[in-house]
Amino acid sequence: MSTPRLSSKLDALPATLDMIAGFDPSSIATALARGGARGALAVGSGGSVVAAEYFLRCRDSLGFGLTSVATPMQVVTDHFALASTPVWLFSAGGDNPDVSAAAKAAIDRGCRDINIVTRNAAGAAAALVSKCGGHVHVVPVADEKDGYLATHSLLSMTASLLMASAMVSRESVASPSPLEVISARLAASRNPGERIRLAEKWQGIRKSDTLVIAGDTLLRPVACLLDTSFWEASICPVQTTDLRNLAHGRHAWFHHRTDETVLLALTGSSSRSTWRAIEGALPEGLRRVSIDYGTCGRLANILGLIDGLAVIEAVGDVLSIDPGKPGIGEFGRAIYDDRSLETLAHELPASVRHKRAAIAKADSAPPENLSLLTICSARFQDLEQALVGGVVFDYDGTIVSTEDRFKVPDQAIIDQLVRLHRLGVKIGIATGRGGSAGDDLRKVLPPDVLPSIIIGYYNGGHIRTADVDIDLDPPAANPAIAATVTWLNKQDELFLEKTFKARPVQICIDRHRLRYPFRFALDVARCPQIESGEVRISESGHSFDIIPSSSTKTTVVEAIRSVAGDGKGVLCFGDSGSSSGNDHALLSHAYGISVGEVCGAPNGCWSLFGSTITGPTALLRALSALVASSSGEIRLDVSALKLDRQ
Known part of the structure; x- marks a missing residue:
């Protein structure tokens, strides 16, 4: 395999899942239920934005009010009051200056119900949230160092939200349990034969290709993971949209660049007919992959995230790129560590x-x-x-x-x-x-x-x-x-x-x-x-x-x-x-x-x-x-x- 760093992280994911099995999600469930019919704002950047998208899917599936996903910069620069809006911050370490800036901005904008989901109780953002009377939800991970891409923290955040949502729904737990289903999917994704099969499925992709992800709108967390990771690991250019929006002009790309494009369709029960109509009209030479996730519910989305990590690993193997350590320029650390957004938040009392x-x-x-x-x-x-x-x-x-x-x-x-x-x-x-x-x-x-x-x-x-x-x-x-x-x-x-x-x-x-x-x-x-x-x-x-x-x-x-x-x-x-x-x-x-x-x-x-x-x-x-x-x-x-x- 050409992905030793990412593969080692994925191999260890069952250990984090074991820790989740003993985790009490009641504090997250209580905060979720408290938000109820009100709108909510979910905030994340990098890999944590995937958890924010999954949070949106959880609230939507529970019949709660409208949820918006925002980056930390949006939270700092937006104007609307947050007095009646629960704010949820997602950050693995909770120590980067952007999430701290978002926490301060949410507080300054009057948020009375601020939550952070993190693996690090001692993070700077967690300290701000705790100081203002907010709620810090610490989720367990077996490996505190995610590496370049979110892995353990992503599984822990989403699985914790899955368990908390089940509490809020008050529905009986099916057999096998959701965690057992996730465990089985993890095991299958790590099977050597399955990994070889998946790499063969993506064998023709090139770094110069454009990957177009056209998804069911209920699978936004999965699409977000793939979009974010392909860009962050510099695998190839990505364009993400939903299946019907694809039909409003974006299909022209397929006409002009048929040989330079790969289409990934993420479908479910509500979008299968749409995908069938689109697929039947596509140019014959266009490479395409489709994956179906049934009702696209909370559990299905986590299974999609596991599949997505496996796809990222497989494509990295094909292209000889380790998405867990793709290499970044010397300027990259300076950009990440820049504190200008935090400074701006302090300049906006x-x-x-x-x-x-x-x-x-x-x-x-x-x-x-x-x-x-x-x-x-x-x-x-x-x-x-x-x-x-x-x-x-x-x-x-x-x-x-x-x-x-x-x-x-x-x-x-x-x-x-x-x-x-x-x-x-x-x-x-x-x-x-x-x-x-x-x-x-x-x-x-x-x-x-x-x-x-x-x-x-x-x-x-x-x-x-x-x-x-x-x-x-x-x-x-x-x-x-x-x-x-x-x-x-x-x-x-x-x-x-x-x-x-x-x-x-x-x-x-x-x-x-x-x-x-x-x-x-x-x-x-x-x-x-x-x-x-x-x-x-x-x-x-x-x-x-x-x-x-x-x-x-x-x-x-x-x-x-x-x-x-x-x-x-x-x-x-x-x-x-x-x-x-x-x-x-x-x-x-x-x-x-x-x-x-x-x-x-x-x-x-x-x-x-x-x-x-x-x-x-x-x-x-x-x-x-x-x-x-x-x-x-x-x-x-x-x-x-x-x-x-x-």
């Missing part, structure tokens, strides 16, 4: 990720000269150095959550407002609401605090102190708002239900009453008062506000600044910081802090905690960090926020 996501949403370009991390660090430094004389808050989504906006604020928030007032901090509230905000505050704030709190009702269109009931002191009617109400009443096509709140200086329209809420701003642009600039539209989390152009929440900021004292900064908190949000102007400055959306401008609105901690929860953490220094000055103790800024 939650606040930077949040801003990157907003930039992506706006499809705008970040600054070329300054990194977002640099801008973020400078912003935190400004906040840290500020002498705080006043604080201005949005109300809905900030002091109270959007869901609980009809309730009074939590006592913990009230306690912080009172504490800051006693410390001499001037407090303002800039809200799109009318008198209900003041009504609720008067229910929970001490009477002596109320006269000192300035409230800008109707997005700053009516300024009064919190002790004043504006139902008894309403704002004067704005003619442009009245004219806009008249116009809206004639626009039946805009509404599912033409009901909105028309106040003297503001119109409030709930999103759910609109026929096309996402184009509402465009639809009302033809309103004469909007065209003339007399009124403008702004958004909050649940509604659109139409207000006089002179109304702005920054009016409250100016009122607080005038009484905060010379040289004192005014911090501003809100949740609708996007470019169209009604807190955008309030937050787009050095002392603005979003507890919700941020805008796509690099130097615009930022958050402290990213998208993982928002609303009153984020506000409470920030307020708790506003403390008096030894000299009596109020500062934001950024260190108390426990932000990951590195």
